[in-house]
Amino acid sequence: MDTDVIICGAGAAGLTLAVDLARRHIRFLLIDKAAGPFAGSRGKGIQPRSQEVFEDLGVIDAIVASGGEYPVQRHYTEDGTTVDEPVVVRSEPTAAEPYRIPLLVPQFLTERRLRERLTELGHIPRYGRELTGFAQDADGVTAEIAGPGGEQTVRARYLIGADGGSSTVRKALGIGFPGRTLGVRAVVADVLAEGVTADAWHRWGDGTAAQVSLCPLYGTEMFQLQGPLPFDVEVDLSAAGLTALVRERTGRDDLAIHAVSWASAFEMNARLADTYRQGRVFLAGDAAHCHPPTGGQGLNTGVQDAYNLGWKLAGVLGGAPDALLDSYEAERRPIAEDVLGLSTRLLEAARNRDHRRGREVGQLDLGYPDSPLSLASPGHDKGVRPGDRAPDAPVTGAGGLPTRLFTLFRGPHWTLLGHGVDRASAPAPRTGLRVHTIGARGDILDPGSHVRDGYGLASGRWVLVRPDGYVAAVLDTAGLPAAEAFLDSVGVRPPL
Incomplete structure (x- = not known):
């Protein structure tokens, strides 16, 4: 079998790249070793710049309809009173920036909307297909893919590793993934909960090891449960186990978890791949950078990796010089480095009970001023510069x-x-x-x-x-x- 691009990983980054290639009429194969789509809410924040990307890809209205704006944060104090405050500093849309408010959309619904858009364009992800090996030469990549029908050899011009923080593609290339663990272990779970309302993001024990929160997942009847966990302790992620955790940390016996749709206990990391490209193989999304969840930056940065890479792949496949693809790492890796610093700073702020988010998380001010694709513009010393985001009007x-x-x-x-x-x-x-x-x-x-x-x-x-x-x-x-x-x-x- 021959194709132009193999995309390994059908998460948000892989799906975004697939949609972009599909509308450009580029041949590709989108595979994922999982048996089916991801079922969790992990990356639930959709930032304003990603909303602009999704408008261009024809999916913004469906994604907005799948979620909503972040609710207020309701902090429960030790004396039993509550304090409400906004999650984000609200700013109204302008002519230049039509999207200025982050959206709360569970990751599984964002990815569902992208799959629906991909289907409209005539393609589907292939689940249960695992990349078991690949080799590249001057003209392309030969990949071995195991699936329900056995092993298949696929020849492609390029291979994209969008297969998460434990990327098979990155490891096979031997690309370093330096960084650090952040000393935080946490639980995140999608649950049906009793005793809380869907009008607020409920928080108890801010700034302590006993904190816990329940955030309504708009578009569903569920809440996302979050809280720190001690290291080297077995955690019961069943409904009964999470009910016990919530009651212990809140002191409220009226709270109960009735069902768990998805749950994970994980350790937070901040990591960045040494390079995004090796020959005809590229990394995107969590395969290239791993973020703590604070500030909702990881999924958004991965979506924008894919958006940057898609048109460049299409250009080179259409006859542009291969050097165009070198600009992918030159533009996107510095962005990830900056965003990793932001996510880590926001994590520290959250430890100090500051959960508010300002303009810095929206990603509207990120650009490529030092890009090799930015032309000198003599005589222009005000307004937008090469590498800036192009405003709406x-x-x-x-x-x-x-x-x-x-x-x-x-x-x-x-x-x-x-x-x-x-x-x-x-x-x-x-x-x-x-x-x-x-x-x-x-x-x-x-x-x-x-x-x-x-x-x-x-x-x-x-x-x-x-x-x-x-x-x-x-x-x-x-x-x-x-x-x-x-x-x-x-x-x-x-x-x-």
């Missing part, structure tokens, strides 16, 4: 209907925006590039000046936006030949 089509920049960006293409330019100066048409001109005689109008102000554009300037929604260049018309040469280098060329 409400605009109006020349036909009179309102739309948004994100709607113009949606899809697998590059976008070139000209502000106050002559359409005749635009580059010749290219496959995979959409050109819009804003202003008089343009196909887009900016009546509220949101594009001009949000991007910091003077008249006569052009903005080149990558398929993953980051700015590649801000140029005047005289600089367009440099943008055209750059597009050639990433495989976006005029049709033959």
Whole structure:
């Protein structure tokens, strides 16, 4: 069997990559050694930047409908009173940032929505398929995959290890995974609970070894139970065992766990792979970086790894130089390093009873200013810079209907925006590039000046936006030949 890409691991990162490749009409095989989909809620936070990714992939509305905003945190004090406070510092959406509030969606529902989207695009994950070995050469990867029908040999151009913190792919490559354990062992479980309401995230014993919390899992009737555990102690994860733990830590006999859908006792780690690429094999998601759960960063960082890698794989498979794929590690590994530091700091804050989260967790400010894919933009010293996230903005089509920049960006293409330019100066048409001109005689109008102000554009300037929604260049018309040469280098060329 031959394909272009083998994706090992059908979690959030693997599914995101599969959806992105499917809409680009790239051949792939998505496998997972588990017998079926993951059943737990572990990564339940969907940050604003990931919401933008999911909008582009056509799944945001289904994911929003599957969960909700975080409830207030209800702290139970020793004297029996309660104190409510927000989990996140709330900020209202703006023209540039339409998603600013993290969502609470159980991981199994997020992944279900991604599988549904993948099915719409004509593909499904293959469960019960284990990667038992692989070898690579100059032209591709030969993988051995064991499944219900026996062992199969699959030849692919590339192999992606999105197979979790214990990644088979990473270990087979011998890639180091340095970091540290964080001295915290914890339990997380999805349970049916009696004695608590679904209007709050209930917390007892903050900052102590006896703390425990129950967070409603919107979209279900369950709660996520969390709490620290002592090391080297056997833990009873049954309903009776967790009931005993909750009653001991809260002092309340009216609380009871009636059923356990999924449970795990684990030790928190912060680790980062030495490299994200070895030849034709790449790492993504938890296979490349392992986070403590504080701040809801792990799943989101993995989703954005996949979103970064998908268009680059498609570009190289379509004829772009292989060097395009080198930018994956150059861009994503520094992000993971920063996010690991944030998650660890938030864990320490939680130990000091500070569970509040601000803008830093939303990932809207992360970008690639030092990327090899960021073009020099002389004369542009305000507004967005190459490597920045491209802001949204409400605009109006020349036909009179309102739309948004994100709607113009949606899809697998590059976008070139000209502000106050002559359409005749635009580059010749290219496959995979959409050109819009804003202003008089343009196909887009900016009546509220949101594009001009949000991007910091003077008249006569052009903005080149990558398929993953980051700015590649801000140029005047005289600089367009440099943008055209750059597009050639990433495989976006005029049709033959």
